[in-house]
Amino acid sequence: MSDIIMMLLTDLIALAIGFFVGRALLKKTFQTKEAEAEIRANEVLKNAQQTAENIKKDKMLEAKEHFLKLKSEFEEESNKRKNIILQNEQRVKQMQQQASQMVEQNKRRENELEALQNKLNEQTEQAVKQTELAAKRKEEAEKMLSQQVAQLEKIANLTAEQAKQQLIDAIKGEAETRASGFIKQTIEEAKLTATKESKKIIIETIQRTAAEQAIENCVSVFNIEGDEIKGKVIGREGRNIRALEAATGVEVIVDDTPEAIVISSFDPVRREIARLSLHRLVQDGRIHPARIEEVVAKTKKDIENEINEIGERTVIDLGVHGLHPELIRMIGRMRFRSSYGQNLLQHSREVAKMCATMASELGLNAKLAKRAGLLHDIGKVWHEEQELPHALLGMELAKKYKEHPEVINAIGAHHDEIEMTSMISPIVQICDSISGSRPGARREMMESYVQRLRDLEALALSYNGVEKCYAIQAGRELRVIVDSENVTDEIASKLSFDISQRIEKEMQYPGQIKVTVIREMRSVAYAK
Numbered sequence: 232m233s234d235i236i237m238m239l240l241t242d243l244i245a246l247a248i249g250f251f252v253g254r255a256l257l258k259k260t261f262q263t264k265e266a267e268a269e270i271r272a273n274e275v276l277k278n279a280q281q282t283a284e285n286i287k288k289d290k291m292l293e294a295k296e297h298f299l300k301l302k303s304e305f306e307e308e309s310n311k312r313k314n315i316i317l318q319n320e321q322r323v324k325q326m327q328q329q330a331s332q333m334v335e336q337n338k339r340r341e342n343e344l345e346a347l348q349n350k351l352n353e354q355t356e357q358a359v360k361q362t363e364l365a366a367k368r369k370e371e372a373e374k375m376l377s378q379q380v381a382q383l384e385k386i387a388n389l390t391a392e393q394a395k396q397q398l399i400d401a402i403k404g405e406a407e408t409r410a411s412g413f414i415k416q417t418i419e420e421a422k423l424t425a426t427k428e429s430k431k432i433i434i435e436t437i438q439r440t441a442a443e444q445a446i447e448n449c450v451s452v453f454n455i456e457g458d459e460i461k462g463k464v465i466g467r468e469g470r471n472i473r474a475l476e477a478a479t480g481v482e483v484i485v486d487d488t489p490e491a492i493v494i495s496s497f498d499p500v501r502r503e504i505a506r507l508s509l510h511r512l513v514q515d516g517r518i519h520p521a522r523i524e525e526v527v528a529k530t531k532k533d534i535e536n537e538i539n540e541i542g543e544r545t546v547i548d549l550g551v552h553g554l555h556p557e558l559i560r561m562i563g564r565m566r567f568r569s570s571y572g573q574n575l576l577q578h579s580r581e582v583a584k585m586c587a588t589m590a591s592e593l594g595l596n597a598k599l600a601k602r603a604g605l606l607h608d609i610g611k612v613w614h615e616e617q618e619l620p621h622a623l624l625g626m627e628l629a630k631k632y633k634e635h636p637e638v639i640n641a642i643g644a645h646h647d648e649i650e651m652t653s654m655i656s657p658i659v660q661i662c663d664s665i666s667g668s669r670p671g672a673r674r675e676m677m678e679s680y681v682q683r684l685r686d687l688e689a690l691a692l693s694y695n696g697v698e699k700c701y702a703i704q705a706g707r708e709l710r711v712i713v714d715s716e717n718v719t720d721e722i723a724s725k726l727s728f729d730i731s732q733r734i735e736k737e738m739q740y741p742g743q744i745k746v747t748v749i750r751e752m753r754s755v756a757y758a759k
Contacts, residue, residue: 452491455513461485463518464492464509474520478527479505499567504530538563545576549583551602555632562605564612575612578666579605585662586655595654596637603641603659606634610642622646664743686738691730691746696722708745709734715752723748 455461465472465485472483480501484493494505508530512518515526542563546554554562565576586604587597610625619627626643637653644656645663684702691700691711696718701710711730713723727748734744 452493455490455492460513461492463516464513466518466520470520471518471523474523475505475509475527478524479508481505499569500534500564503567504534507533538566541566541576545580546605549580549601549605550598551583551605558606558609558628558632561609561612561628565608568612573667575608579608581666582607582659582662585665586658589658589662590655593654593658595658599635599637600641600655600658602635603638603655604662606638607642607645607659607663620646620648622648683738683740687734687744690733690737694726694730696726706740706744708747711746711748713748713750715750718750720750723750 455464463471466474472485475481476483482495483505484495486493492509494502494509504527508523508527511526511530512523515522539560540563542559542561545562546552546559562576562579565579566574568575583601583604587601590600591597606625606629608621608625609628610619610621610623613624613628622643622645626639626649629639629642637655640649640652641656641659643649644651645660647660651657651660684706687702687706687709688700691697691709696713697711698714699712702708703710709730711726713726718726727746730748731744731746734740734746
């Protein structure tokens with residue numbers, strides 16, 4: 232029993248000791264954690280203070296920068312206002328000086344007017360005195376004249392009215408003769424002067440304009456390296472050729488010509504699209520109908536972009552500004568159009584430069600003339616079919632895109648479809664004729680060219696009194712030699728007019744044709 236009690240006491244003592252020891256250890260652990268927590272709290276507080284200090288410094292720097300920025304803006308604004316005030320003060324001073332000068336000028340003019348008024352008063356008084364003297368002398372002269380007339384009537388047995396009528400008739404006949412001669416001489420001198428001046432202006436304009444020869448045609452030749460590539464282009468049973476023709480609207484001719492494929496079409500845009508598409512297909516190597524359609528579609532977009540670039544480059548080169556984008560695009564399309572083999576864009580550029588030169592020579596608005604010359608054939612490249620002539624269609628397009636009225640009239644009147652209302656219109660017509668009718672500008676078929684010359688000569692030979700006829704200067708001049716015994720000078724003059732009118736009505740030709748009738752009298756004798 233005692234052993235049990237001792238064991239219980241020992242356990243209790245051990246438990247108490249363990250309790251106190253554990254409590255002491257727990258307390259020490261809590262103290263250690265509390266110290267660590269305090270240290271961490273101090274570090275956090277220190278970091279927070281450091282962060283706050285940094286934020287404070289950043290904010291102060293931002294505030295300073297903002298202040299300096301506001302200060303600089305305020306100084307700039309104040310300087311601007313000071314400059315404006317100084318400028319206004321200078322203007323006010325200038326206006327004051329001008330006002331004082333005007334006041335001085337007015338005073339001078341008033342003094343001059345007073346002096347003139349006094350002088351006029353003196354001259355008026357003198358004129359009144361002279362008028363009175365003249366009236367007295369007139370009365371005396373009339374008395375003497377009446378006495379002389381009475382004496383002459385007695386001597387000549389004619390009344391004064393009869394003598395006056397005879398004198399008037401004689402003077403009238405002489406005056407008419409002299410007046411007709413003077414009028415004829417004046418007209419000849421005016422014609423000579425006008426002809427010289429017009430030739431001078433036209434020649435200077437042509438000399439200052441660079442011209443090119445017509446080289447456009449209806450086919451393009453695409454060069455290839457060998458028959459293997461030609462076979463790829465043709466495709467199985469010609470399917471690639473058919474696909475290319477269907478996509479572009481051209482005719483592709485593949486014959487025995489070595490290393491060449493011919494692309495034929497009346498539309499240069501289609502030919503160019505087909506040529507570029509074929510070039511890309513050959514370079515790529517993949518040639519089949521689907522690829523052909525894809526390349527042709529891409530080439531069409533590239534050609535449209537090129538057209539816009541050509542139009543923009545043209546207006547920049549010529550210095551024509553403010554054109555509507557649609558007009559610029561149509562100017563670019565001119566590059567791919569031709570008339571009688573003459574490239575339409577080159578023709579329009581040529582006309583624009585000549586119009587500007589001629590307008591400046593005549594003292595007119597050169598910029599408007601250049602603008603009208605560039606746009607005069609714009610109706611030829613309109614993409615929709617119209618029944619109107621290209622000049623009237625171009626005039627409507629110019630109205631639509633709000634061009635200057637003088638430019639609109641020049642476009643519509645350059646082929647005489649409407650009446651000319653400005654001086655620019657005949658300049659555009661003349662320059663268009665010069666550009667289109669100069670040698671080498673346009674190309675016609677040999678048969679039609681020769682036939683036109685034969686028709687010219689036959690037309691002139693159909694008149695009575697015509698002995699010979701020659702079409703020269705590439706059909707731009709018709710020389711008619713008449714019989715001098717049957718045709719007088721008056722008939723020759725009328726004959727040239729009749730032939731020119733008949734040519735205008737019955738024939739088609741570029742530019743103008745000069746009709747020269749030659750009447751020559753020859754006297755031949757032989758010394759034996």
